[in-house]
Amino acid sequence: MSIEHVAIWVHDLERMRSFYETYFGATANSRYMNTQKKFASYFLSFPHGGPRLEIMQMPGIREAPKDGPSQWMGYAHVACSVGSETAVDTLTNQLRTDGYTIVDGPRRTGDGYYESVVLDPEQNRIEVTI
Incomplete structure (x- = not known):
């Protein structure tokens, strides 16, 4: 078994894509868009292989409590x-x-x-x- 990808919900899909491309050498696939669900995503691959990172955006996703350096249960x-x-x-x-x-x-x-x-x-x- 291996981890194929990990996914995170984001507010600003393009900003997050650019961040991972700029600082971690990620390469994004073509933007996927499901117009019916208003869902969009990119899969980001990294230079030395391993799991991909999927960044996803869709209206209605509830905000997780985030406080900068604070930590929360879950990933x-x-x-x-x-x-x-x-x-x-x-x-x-x-x-x-x-x-x-x-x-x-x-x-x-x-x-x-x-x-x-x-x-x-x-x-x-x-x-x-x-």
């Missing part, structure tokens, strides 16, 4: 491997410079990961790791 984060400690540092610094919230790190965790935790444009947590 906690998506972890993106960037290949090295230097790459973690570089991407984290670029995201900070570009105005994104850095929740933690870069740092070495108690279980040996080297990571930072950043918030995407819609306050979803992303672990940037080796």
Whole structure:
């Protein structure tokens, strides 16, 4: 068994697509649109394979409680491997410079990961790791 994709609801589909393309090297498929349901989505693939990320938008989806660095029950984060400690540092610094919230790190965790935790444009947590 393997995870094929993970999906998240978003407010601004194009902004989120651009964020993942710009900072994580994602490639989006053609925008899918179901006009009857007013549903739109992209599947984002990443340079080194692995599961895809589906970003989805549709009216009427209830807002989850999000408070920046606060955490809630359910899915906690998506972890993106960037290949090295230097790459973690570089991407984290670029995201900070570009105005994104850095929740933690870069740092070495108690279980040996080297990571930072950043918030995407819609306050979803992303672990940037080796």
